[in-house]
Amino acid sequence: MLHALIGDFVVNPYRKGYVFEWRLMHKLYEMGYAVMRAPRSGRIGLPVPDIVAAKNGKLVVIECKSREGAFTLPKDQIAQLQEWEKRAGATAYVAWKLARKQPVFLRLNDVIDNGGNIGKKFLAEKGIGIDDII
Amino acid sequence: MLHALIGDFVVNPYRKGYVFEWRLMHKLYEMGYAVMRAPRSGRIGLPVPDIVAAKNGKLVVIECKSREGAFTLPKDQIAQLQEWEKRAGATAYVAWKLARKQPVFLRLNDVIDNGGNIGKKFLAEKGIGIDDII
Numbered sequence: 001m002l003h004a005l006i007g008d009f010v011v012n013p014y015r016k017g018y019v020f021e022w023r024l025m026h027k028l029y030e031m032g033y034a035v036m037r038a039p040r041s042g043r044i045g046l047p048v049p050d051i052v053a054a055k056n057g058k059l060v061v062i063e064c065k066s067r068e069g070a071f072t073l074p075k076d077q078i079a080q081l082q083e084w085e086k087r088a089g090a091t092a093y094v095a096w097k098l099a100r101k102q103p104v105f106l107r108l109n110d111v112i113d114n115g116g117n118i119g120k121k122f123l124a125e126k127g128i129g130i131d132d133i134i
Numbered sequence: 135m136l137h138a139l140i141g142d143f144v145v146n147p148y149r150k151g152y153v154f155e156w157r158l159m160h161k162l163y164e165m166g167y168a169v170m171r172a173p174r175s176g177r178i179g180l181p182v183p184d185i186v187a188a189k190n191g192k193l194v195v196i197e198c199k200s201r202e203g204a205f206t207l208p209k210d211q212i213a214q215l216q217e218w219e220k221r222a223g224a225t226a227y228v229a230w231k232l233a234r235k236q237p238v239f240l241r242l243n244d245v246i247d248n249g250g251n252i253g254k255k256f257l258a259e260k261g262i263g264i265d266d267i268i
Contacts, residue, residue: 029180034222036182039173046163048170052186054222059188088168088188 020066020097028053047080058134059090066097070119154200154231162187181214193224200231204253
């Protein structure tokens with residue numbers, strides 16, 4: 001099991017993000033979703049979120065963030081997620097993972113209304129759990 | 135443009151398949167779909183088709199085949215596509231590309247009814263164009 005191999009002492013940010021994505025995808029799969037993650041390499045110039053998940057005809061796209069401090073979602077990532085909402089009819093989320101906490105999901109529309117800024121106050125106001133994303 | 139760089143003299147089967155997928159994704163994007171392809175590496179044990187595309191709430195998953203002769207779709211690929219149909223509510227297709235022809239789309243259900251076997255007679259009977267997949 002990846003968790004047992006890597007443990008909680010991981011600090012490499014790429015790997016931390018990877019572990020978060022990996023766990024999130026498997027969690028969604030357990031919940032009945034079909035799940036695909038974006039290729040790490042060989043992106044071909046089309047907009048892609050980190051994860052595409054679908055269940056019973058409902059499509060969710062997720063940008064994953066694993067970090068401790070407040071941040072601003074880059075404009076190009078907002079635009080990519082918006083494009084999936086418009087073209088695909090998907091619902092877009094940012095999934096924010098703080099250490100030793102369950103990930104919290106923030107709707108793209110709320111993030112945009114907040115100027116792209118994501119911090120702990122915003123998280124407390126607008127964040128929802130994984131069971132509520134569809 | 136990839137086409138100009140590579141031309142029609144490509145014989146490497148991996149590259150031929152890649153060029154087909156690349157063109158198909160861009161064509162779907164032009165048609166208004168949001169599009170993602172499966173990662174080439176780092177698959178994490180969950181079922182993935184070659185391409186996931188969605189438009190206005192309709193989800194399509196596509197297995198791409200670029201070859202000249204008849205073939206049988208492997209059971210594991212059938213199972214992966216079926217899982218996307220069941221979990222996600224997607225419609226699954228095999229897209230078969232013959233040299234110097236437009237790709238033809240075959241519905242997974244038809245492929246299964248035909249024992250997984252795909253040849254030119256089956257193509258003529260059941261194949262549809264890209265404009266008819268949704």
